[in-house]
Amino acid sequence: MFKKISIFGVGLIGGSFALALKRAGAVNEVVGVGRRMETLERARQLGIIDHACSSVEDAVSGADLILVAAPVAQTETILASIAPHLRPGTVVTDAGSTKSDVVEAARMALGPKIAQFVPGHPIAGREQNGPDAAIVDLYAGKKAVLTPLPENSAEDVEKVASAWKHCGAIIHRLSAEEHDKVFAAVSHLPHLLAYALVDDIAHKPHAGLLFQYAASGFRDFTRIAGSSPEMWRDITLANQPALLSELDSYLEQLASLRALLAERNGSAIEAIYANAQRARHQWITTIEAAEKQNTQGGD
Amino acid sequence: MFKKISIFGVGLIGGSFALALKRAGAVNEVVGVGRRMETLERARQLGIIDHACSSVEDAVSGADLILVAAPVAQTETILASIAPHLRPGTVVTDAGSTKSDVVEAARMALGPKIAQFVPGHPIAGREQNGPDAAIVDLYAGKKAVLTPLPENSAEDVEKVASAWKHCGAIIHRLSAEEHDKVFAAVSHLPHLLAYALVDDIAHKPHAGLLFQYAASGFRDFTRIAGSSPEMWRDITLANQPALLSELDSYLEQLASLRALLAERNGSAIEAIYANAQRARHQWITTIEAAEKQNTQGGD
Numbered sequence: 001m002f003k004k005i006s007i008f009g010v011g012l013i014g015g016s017f018a019l020a021l022k023r024a025g026a027v028n029e030v031v032g033v034g035r036r037m038e039t040l041e042r043a044r045q046l047g048i049i050d051h052a053c054s055s056v057e058d059a060v061s062g063a064d065l066i067l068v069a070a071p072v073a074q075t076e077t078i079l080a081s082i083a084p085h086l087r088p089g090t091v092v093t094d095a096g097s098t099k100s101d102v103v104e105a106a107r108m109a110l111g112p113k114i115a116q117f118v119p120g121h122p123i124a125g126r127e128q129n130g131p132d133a134a135i136v137d138l139y140a141g142k143k144a145v146l147t148p149l150p151e152n153s154a155e156d157v158e159k160v161a162s163a164w165k166h167c168g169a170i171i172h173r174l175s176a177e178e179h180d181k182v183f184a185a186v187s188h189l190p191h192l193l194a195y196a197l198v199d200d201i202a203h204k205p206h207a208g209l210l211f212q213y214a215a216s217g218f219r220d221f222t223r224i225a226g227s228s229p230e231m232w233r234d235i236t237l238a239n240q241p242a243l244l245s246e247l248d249s250y251l252e253q254l255a256s257l258r259a260l261l262a263e264r265n266g267s268a269i270e271a272i273y274a275n276a277q278r279a280r281h282q283w284i285t286t287i288e289a290a291e292k293q294n295t296q297g298g299d
Numbered sequence: 300m301f302k303k304i305s306i307f308g309v310g311l312i313g314g315s316f317a318l319a320l321k322r323a324g325a326v327n328e329v330v331g332v333g334r335r336m337e338t339l340e341r342a343r344q345l346g347i348i349d350h351a352c353s354s355v356e357d358a359v360s361g362a363d364l365i366l367v368a369a370p371v372a373q374t375e376t377i378l379a380s381i382a383p384h385l386r387p388g389t390v391v392t393d394a395g396s397t398k399s400d401v402v403e404a405a406r407m408a409l410g411p412k413i414a415q416f417v418p419g420h421p422i423a424g425r426e427q428n429g430p431d432a433a434i435v436d437l438y439a440g441k442k443a444v445l446t447p448l449p450e451n452s453a454e455d456v457e458k459v460a461s462a463w464k465h466c467g468a469i470i471h472r473l474s475a476e477e478h479d480k481v482f483a484a485v486s487h488l489p490h491l492l493a494y495a496l497v498d499d500i501a502h503k504p505h506a507g508l509l510f511q512y513a514a515s516g517f518r519d520f521t522r523i524a525g526s527s528p529e530m531w532r533d534i535t536l537a538n539q540p541a542l543l544s545e546l547d548s549y550l551e552q553l554a555s556l557r558a559l560l561a562e563r564n565g566s567a568i569e570a571i572y573a574n575a576q577r578a579r580h581q582w583i584t585t586i587e588a589a590e591k592q593n594t595q596g597g598d
Binding site: 123124125142143145172178181182183185186187189190191192193194195196197198199200201202204206207209210211213214215216217218219220221222223224225226227228229230232233234236237240243244247248249250251253254255257258261262264266269270272273274275276277279280281283284286287 | 422423424441442477482485486493496501506508512517525529531533546547549557561563565569572573574576579580582
């Protein structure tokens with residue numbers, strides 16, 4: 001049971017975290033901190049937070065747990081504002097989509113208090129943003145990845161894990177480096193590719209005609225291009241080394257596929273398509289089985 | 300009202316066409332023709348066709364309308380088998396995802412009977428294939444694009460249009476060349492990109508770890524990579540010139556985005572992301588308004 005949880009950024013991610021903990025009866029008081037008073041007031045109206053706090057000192061004081069759920073580029077500034085007020089017994093975590101840069105920022109901002117910071121990343125999202133997008137079930141059955149630091153105590157890591165478990169999430173652990181390589185491949189690169197395609201089409205002289213005939217395949221392929229540009233600019237820059245490496249690997253793949261297309265090599269093209277279809281089918285089957293098991297385990 | 304419709308290929312596309320026409324009470328008899336007797340028998344069990352026909356001559360004889368709904372590479376062979384039995388009063392159409400190559404194949408196969416062939420392309424699909432994937436509502440509110448030939452009579456074009464209207468589809472007209480350029484950009488390229496990404500990931504040494512953390516964004520982005528590899532190999536080759544041109548445009552876009560990422564140009568990256576998000580939002584708003592209007596118009 002948490003007495004007081006303070007959330008820096010009460011949008012989709014922070015707001016859904018608060019709603020889930022409240023429903024679970026796992027927290028007495030939720031405090032919200034943020035850049036825009038309007039957003040905080042909206043979060044209060046929606047029952048996400050109990051009250052908004054304009055003083056970082058008040059927000060940090062007496063909190064068992066602090067969640068930083070803002071675009072990753074703001075992590076260092078926020079942690080630096082928290083640092084002077086941070087007392088033993090308070091654990092700080094985050095929900096950033098990248099981890100190596102967050103750890104680096106946290107070391108800069110928190111200095112000797114770094115042991116109190118347990119980095120995290122819940123693997124869940126929607127294309128909408130802001131407190132109105134927050135939903136109580138966002139994390140149900142989803143993964144929450146923690147990338148604990150050598151300095152963290154087992155007890156503090158467990159405290160953060162227990163909060164995510166109250167939200168219905170399944171806890172996973174990776175190193176920050178592993179985390180960033182994995183998500184560059186399966187999340188950050190697809191976002192970049194989807195944004196790039198829609199922007200490319202939107203700039204063509206006959207864009208209107210093209211959009212008129214775009215259908216459900218295009219809709220799904222580009223769904224992630226509906227995500228927040230600011231948040232994804234930050235993620236793109238924060239995970240730049242791993243993302244560049246994944247992008248280069250994909251560009252090589254496209255170059256060889258282009259060559260096969262130019263020479264009309266139907267059987268080689270079909271082999272790539274068939275391998276992708278098979279791998280995706282196997283993946284879907286595996287995750288569906290895992291989701292079923294998690295649901296049963298939760299009963 | 301159609302007395303007899305013969306369908307070459309009773310899978311998702313041909314099967315859904317038959318189911319919709321039957322529900323509308325727009326056809327007396329549906330005959331199925333195909334490569335595999337097993338598939339035809341399944342289609343009969345499912346009530347998609349009234350009977351399977353192993354003789355092309357019998358299938359063609361007395362039909363008001365013939366739909367070719369097989370992978371596009373088979374179009375010429377199928378039309379050549381139909382040609383000798385084709386009598387005045389029968390109209391032939393197709394459901395191929397490419398049109399220039401289909402028109403060329405039709406001219407080769409049908410010769411002087413080309414006026415009886417009205418090329419078409421219903422813009423609808425699912426990731427499943429085969430008669431079991433066929434659903435009665437597949438075309439409801441979706442576009443059916445016709446690319447009529449100069450030789451077609453207005454009456455024959457209207458006959459094909461009326462069949463698709465009975466399925467609930469909205470009729471559009473384009474030239475075959477326009478059609479192929481448009482669909483290279485908004486359909487064929489995204490398919491190639493999705494297949495390429497999944498194949499690329501599946502070949503990495505840590506593919507298992509990557510797939511473990513792939514989430515809903517990846518799932519939607521790659522949904523179209525669950526489509527039939529044979530069908531998409533054919534489409535890729537059939538629309539090769541337009542697809543190469545779209546792929547090259549996209550590769551240029553990725554090269555400039557890569558350069559921006561390498562130099563950490565956050566504001567230029569954000570501008571691309573924001574333009575894509577805006578364009579996609581506008582597109583979704585427009586199609587949702589159109590879908591609402593179509594539904595209301597149908598009441």
